[in-house]
Amino acid sequence: MAKNYTRDLIRKEFIKLLNKKPLHNITVTELAKQCNIERKTFYYHYENLTQLIKEIFDEELEKVIEEFNExxxxxxxxxxxxxxxxxxxxxxxxxYESDYKIDLEKYVFSISGEIMNKYVSLMAENTDAQEIDIKLIAYFYQCALSSSLIQWVATDMRTDPKLIIQRIGELMDGNILLSLKRSEKLEKFTQNFEIG
Incomplete structure (x- = not known):
């Protein structure tokens, strides 16, 4: 129980520090002081800041998977x-402005994939769409959404992404189902094909 409490505290305080200053200015010593723990306590739980960041992204992805429903x-x-x-x-x-940019991009790509794979699979249940097309449609939207979100981060997050996502939804309404219905009429896809 104490182990989980300490890990949660470290993650929480790290995010607080990261909201205040660039990542390259954060040290394990400063983070430990912020948590009122010794440096060796940090190293008992994490090898380094890289492992901490990866765990934060992994946990947030788990939350997305748990909270998404039909x-x-x-x-x-x-x-x-x-x-x-x-x-x-x-x-x-x-x-995004640090050496962890690639980890952030992977996280965004993963959350986009989780959402679109589940949603497109759900929409496909009432169709005879080919499995490859279900995957292709989900992958297309995964790429589009993750690229949009990363571009939003890169341009200082000035616009409200909720409004943009809702607007995209209104513009694209029905296209996923329409694409799945088109799949029913297409010739069977017989080639080996890897997505992503």
Whole structure:
């Protein structure tokens, strides 16, 4: 129990620091002091800041997987998935401007994939769409959404992403189902094909 408490405290204080200053200015010593723990306590739980950052992204992804349910639209699911980013804009900006940019991009790509794979699979249940097409449609939207979110981070997050996502949803309404229906009429795809 104490181990989980300490790990939670370290993660929470790290995010607080990251919301205040760039990542390259944060040291394990400073983080330990912020948590009122010794440096060796930090190293008992984490090998380094890289492992801490990876765990933060992994846990946030787990939350997205747990919280997504069949009543959500992909737009609502994506906004829910982006909550961590929206709640920690400065921390995310600092990560984006650091050596951890690639980890942030992987996280965004993963949350986009979780949402779109679940949503497209759910929509496909009432169709005879080919499995490859279900994957292709989900992958297409995963790429589009993750690229949009990363571009939003890169341009200082000035616009409200909720409004943009909702607008995209309105513009694209029905296209996923329409694409799945088109798949039913296409010739069977017989080639080996890897996505991503």
């Amino acid at each position: 009543t959500l639209s992909w737009e609502e699911g994506f906004i829910l998935a982006a909550k961590f980013i929206l709640d920690n804009k400065k921390a995310i900006k600092h990560m």
